[in-house]
Amino acid sequence: MLRGVFLLLFCQLVGEVLVRSLSLPAPGPVIGIALLAAGLALWARRSPAADVDATDVGKAANAMLASLSLLFVPAGVGVVQYFDLLTAYGVALAVALVVSTVLTLLATVGVFLLVKRRMAE
């Protein structure tokens, strides 16, 4: 487990270093995702029958993702601090948020399924 946590932190660290030294447009942890997936792919070529979930990094990743919601609580509480900023702009922002989020969900899932169906034909 400890080794798994180390690998997650290490991928993030390498991601942050790459982003800063090459001024990449993506955030460090997003580069970290690609590094971890690539690392796992290399590892699987050496031991093709092995199960990712049984590895240290797999266990650490699953444990992290199982409590992903918790990690948004501190930032979420920060929202309360700026609530008057939001109310200052009235309902406009609230309406825009709700309608835009629904439209985004609809457009994304719609295009995804449409292209998938076209490919199947």
Place this chain on the structure above:
Amino acid sequence: MNWRLWVYLQTTPLFWLTATLGAFLIADELSKRLRRHPLANPVLIAVALVAALLKLSDTPYKTYFDGAQFVHFLLGPATVALGAPFYKNFALVRRNALPMAAALVVGAVVAIVSSVLIAAWLGAPREALVSMAPKSVTAGVAMAVSEKLGGLPPLTAVLVILTGVIGAVVVTPMMNLLRIRDYAARGFAAGLASHGIGTARAFTVNPIAGAFAGIAMGLNAVVTPVLVPLILPLLIR
């Protein structure tokens, strides 16, 4: 409570770290008892509980964050952890590469254009519109975009978190209503529209949905910062 004890507790990270975990456990238990009903979102409940506690104890957010930052910090490695489900579902990801690419571009554009146009139409000022544009990507990235283009990063953080909660609450009933059973498509939409909070919701619904939500969140964190500076000048002056 003993005054000096309270003063001591305020100065250590221990109290608010414990309070954050405690509030989340209560929220998660409540959400479980309500059979993961979308409205009983654990992030929403836990935030409300902690916020009420801060208000009652008259504690500034900074004091709270000194303790809670340890939880907040884990967002980085937890984002990296999305690499594991990405790898596990790689065959499925590759088969869906084309639908994903199309949905990514269209979804990202719709998220930016619709939010800015609706808010502008309802009379929101320019700085609020700029702050709103990157609302569908993860907070750190969205705040950087907002700052670069003349928005208010704290307002962007608020809008990002609210977008996450709205998406997490709305996505399941909406997809069920539309009878969409493709969990790759459902998850991808959740992660694209409402970043990590949508992804967390997707993982509680279905592991494949969670994996695709994580991918969408990661891709959108790259695409939206490129799109916003291109689209925004066309929408507002």
